[in-house]
Amino acid sequence: MLKKLLPLFAAALCLLTACGGEKEKTFTVGFDANFPPYGFKDTNGEYTGFDLELAEEVARRNGWKLVKKPINWDAKDMELSSGNIDCIWNGFTINGREGKYEWTKPYVDNSQVVVVLKDSSINKHSDLAGKVVTVQTDTPIQKALKPDGDLKTIGGTFKELRTVANYNQAVMELEAGSCDAVAIDIGVANSKMNSGKFRMLEDPLMKEQYGIGFLKGNTELRDLVEKTLIEMVKDGTAAKISAKYFKGEDVLIIGK
């Protein structure tokens, strides 16, 4: 009886310790799947986006297997420090988070813009006084608009600075009329413009830069990814990927 069970035990143990042996090196990118065009679900249900496609190419050139890991944005730091993901690569703003992660050089210039309904009376930042403005939780723009933030002169005039879980919900609130404006990354704002229901104020609220964030101390992987990304910019691959997601535009600023 015991003899019969022994191989079973061995197999179970094998499964538990994952003794696959020749394991391929993986590169696990954590991203928020609610953040088009950087990371989102395409119509077939596959995860794609500008950042993910760049990551795919970086992984391919280094002979790694890319794992796209959608994460809950609130738990991103826990996911990173517990080793679930190797980096956060998802329109991830450096400004205001400088010391928290091991950053690559900035690769995309981003600005935070104000999106309002098409027929709204808001045309400039001062028109936001006494209005309800929605932002995504744990973002630099939220920090900046708070009473002690860099944009407190604008944020202080709001009737309310409302925080929601993701940008989609912010845009839904705007559409439904429960807030007057949304402060949002320009790339995401552009992806919402197709519907024809919204418009963007000309002046951005603030300029910032995107980088790829690694766990503090993980300079080795950071350097490797950065080097590969710069190579991709130099040989034009990155520009091609950019053109696909930003209407022909090359948004990359790294390696130039």
Next chain:
Amino acid sequence: MLLADITLFQIVKQLSEGLLVSTEIFFLTLIFALPLGLLIAFGRMSKFTPLRWLCIFYISVLRGTPLMLQLLVWYFAPFYLFGIKLSSLAIGDIDYRFTAVIIGFALNYAAYFAEIYRSGIESMPKGQYEAATVLGYTKTQTFFRIIMPQVVKRILPPITNETITLVKDTSLAFSLAVLEMFTIAKEIASAQTTMMPFVIAGLFYYIFNFIVAAFMGWVEKKLNYYR
């Protein structure tokens, strides 16, 4: 181009994949929580004081804190308490994320089920035990042949309640980024700026619960053999 309009079929297809995960969470939770709840109920009614207090404490904590918080604790505790890399906890293809969801749900629901079992068992009149003793039944026989069949009948409605809540609670797995139906609905909604995924997800949840309620109703009728 990339954010082209999604067809209804594509939404339904992707949500169905999520529904499969929700269904897995649902059944696995029931499989583990129903027996575990009975054990805890016994412990809660035990004459051995430390065990009784332990079970009271267990129920109190698990019922008294949000399930979402418990899920985060089960998921991240191995790393933050013991420094175990979570990727090493994967069982074959099963990510520890999913395991943590099942642990969290099963332990949480067991606490609720335990109290439902207790309410059923304690509602049995003492006279039945006395009669059974007179008739020469042992304690175990009394419980399994006389008490339990009646308890099951009595507790079916509250169990149905809890089961229906469970179907809807599966959406809490999003806090660990497990791709159950509601997480997927949110992702599609974000990418396509449409409310349709939410409408369909709502419909799916309703149909699921309609089936659960119909099944439990059928079981109740079957067990109604004395009337």
